[in-house]
Amino acid sequence: MENIYEELGRWISILYRQFQIYINNELKDLDIKSGEYIYLIKLYEDQELTQEDLAKIYYIDKAAITRSIKGLEDKGYIKRTRNERDKRSYSIKVTEKALRVKKRIYNALKDWDDLIASDVKDEDLKYMSNKLKEMSIKALSRDQ
Template identity: 75%
Template structure:
């Protein structure tokens, strides 16, 4: 019999990879990838953020964020504005182009959620979300 945690990790990994494939396909015509859309989501929710804010929100290293932010900027979805208080950092805001694609991104996410949660109750979804969050926080705070 497989180790329970190995099995758990395997299924989380499969779900994550399938989600990436799904989002990449759904947003392909927009040129937005699964590595990029998460930043747009947070920027839609907030007027502006810095790369440091995004690193703290997603627990992703700044180099990975820099690559995605640069790509989104090159595609015209965000603009970086020099931070007057800290010349080494930038304030990041969405552009009009990004605002026009907001509904497409949210629709793709809703479609995915509907697909994977079919026949799963709201109570079960809340429980799974709580468990994964608890385990993730333990993993982040293991030091």
């Protein structure tokens, strides 16, 4: 029998890669990539964040966030302005262009959820999510 952790990792990896392919295809005409949409989603929710905020929320290094934010800014989806509280950082907000595609992004995400989890009970999804969160926190804690 295969190692259960190897098996779990393989299926998580497959699901993640398939989602990236899906979201890239669904948002291709908007020129929004799988590595960018997550920042728009968080900015829709919180209205204004800094790159440091995003790094803490997603546990992604600042260099990767900088590349994605620069791409979104170049495409007109976000605007960066000097942070009033900390002149060394920038506040990030979505633009009108981003607000016009918000529903489209959320619909793509809902369609994906419907595709992969339509026959999965909500309590099972909550259980899996909680367990993956617990495992992720343990993995993150090893670096501290």
